[in-house]
Amino acid sequence: MPVMTQKMTKVFERPRSLADIEFTYCPGCHHGLITRIIAQVIDELGIQERTVVVGPVGCSVFVYQWFRCDGIQSAHGRACAVATGIKRVNPDLIVFTYQGDGDLAAIGTAESIHAANRGENITVIFINNQIYGMTGGQMAPTTLIGQWATSCPDGRDAGLAGYPIRFSEMVAQLDAPVYVTRQSLYDQKRIMATSRAIKKAFQYQVECKGYSLVEILANCPTSWHMTPTQANKHIADVVTSVFPLGDLVDRG
Amino acid sequence: MPKGMILIDKERCKGCGLCIDACPQHVLSYSGEYNQKGYNVTWMEDPDRCTGCAFCTLTCPDVTIEVYREISPGRGGNNA
Numbered sequence: 001m002p003v004m005t006q007k008m009t010k011v012f013e014r015p016r017s018l019a020d021i022e023f024t025y026c027p028g029c030h031h032g033l034i035t036r037i038i039a040q041v042i043d044e045l046g047i048q049e050r051t052v053v054v055g056p057v058g059c060s061v062f063v064y065q066w067f068r069c070d071g072i073q074s075a076h077g078r079a080c081a082v083a084t085g086i087k088r089v090n091p092d093l094i095v096f097t098y099q100g101d102g103d104l105a106a107i108g109t110a111e112s113i114h115a116a117n118r119g120e121n122i123t124v125i126f127i128n129n130q131i132y133g134m135t136g137g138q139m140a141p142t143t144l145i146g147q148w149a150t151s152c153p154d155g156r157d158a159g160l161a162g163y164p165i166r167f168s169e170m171v172a173q174l175d176a177p178v179y180v181t182r183q184s185l186y187d188q189k190r191i192m193a194t195s196r197a198i199k200k201a202f203q204y205q206v207e208c209k210g211y212s213l214v215e216i217l218a219n220c221p222t223s224w225h226m227t228p229t230q231a232n233k234h235i236a237d238v239v240t241s242v243f244p245l246g247d248l249v250d251r252g
Numbered sequence: 253m254p255k256g257m258i259l260i261d262k263e264r265c266k267g268c269g270l271c272i273d274a275c276p277q278h279v280l281s282y283s284g285e286y287n288q289k290g291y292n293v294t295w296m297e298d299p300d301r302c303t304g305c306a307f308c309t310l311t312c313p314d315v316t317i318e319v320y321r322e323i324s325p326g327r328g329g330n331n332a
Binding site for chain 1: 255256257264266267268269270273274291304306307309310311312313314315317318319320321322323
């Protein structure tokens with residue numbers, strides 16, 4: 001067994017803003033990692049007392065339980081509309097939404113696009129795993145061409161179901177957003193870059209600069225029928241060629 | 253080389269293996285021991301090689317790992 005010596009210092013522990021409740025996610029799912037990163041950013045910025053999370057519908061439906069801050073559960077896809085209301089009534093609060101691709105890029109497209117176009121001073125965390133995880137792996141608007149899903153058993157066909165939506169590029173065309181970026185979590189370097197991007201997005205909101213969107217390419221080992229290791233490799237090799245990484249807009 | 257140590261919350265580990273891939277010193281492996289949920293949990297197979305770099309905890313999706321590191325006097329604390 002490893003031995004603890006007196007000289008040892010704790011260099012990593014559970015963030016204070018993360019509740020001591022176990023995640024309900026599958027093994028290897030990036031949702032837990034993103035939740036931990038956001039909690040760490042809330043700690044670093046010292047905004048726990050005035051942060052509100054707006055939850056989606058999907059695997060992350062219980063997101064309000066895992067943060068030690070206020071939270072509200074919105075109707076499917078309407079998180080940006082709910083966040084707009086909270087932020088306009090209480091401009092001192094730090095409001096962020098946590099949405100998957102089915103929530104933000106499918107049923108909630110109108111609310112998400114118009115919140116971005118109005119330049120609401122909110123932070124949108126967009127978890128793009130290219131599939132509907134909670135309902136059992138159906139095709140999402142972001143599903144890659146040729147990718148298997150239960151509702152496209154021969155792989156997604158562009159003639160039948162169109163092409164994957166690049167939501168961040170759509171939002172980047174608008175004049176209002178101050179920060180739009182796409183990140184991933186397939187290795188340590190990318191995880192650190194994602195932490196910096198989320199911190200920057202929250203920092204811009206604290207400084208009242210306006211709307212920011214952080215898209216994160218996440219895995220779904222269960223619905224992709226891969227091991228977590230294979231899923232990370234799939235993101236690095238395949239997904240990033242369709243959804244290129246990097247900052248699209250930074251007007252901060 | 254600094255010395256490190258990690259503590260894994262076995263009941264929260266889901267055995268995804270991402271920490272095993274992440275460890276640059278190849279300290280971690282599956283223990284063959286199963287927790288109450290039936291997951292094969294990770295353990296430190298070769299604890300002497302741990303440098304406390306915290307790569308394992310950076311990749312852990314379930315925040316099960318606490319990292320400790322020996323910090324030599326004068327170098328100051330370096331948070332992961």
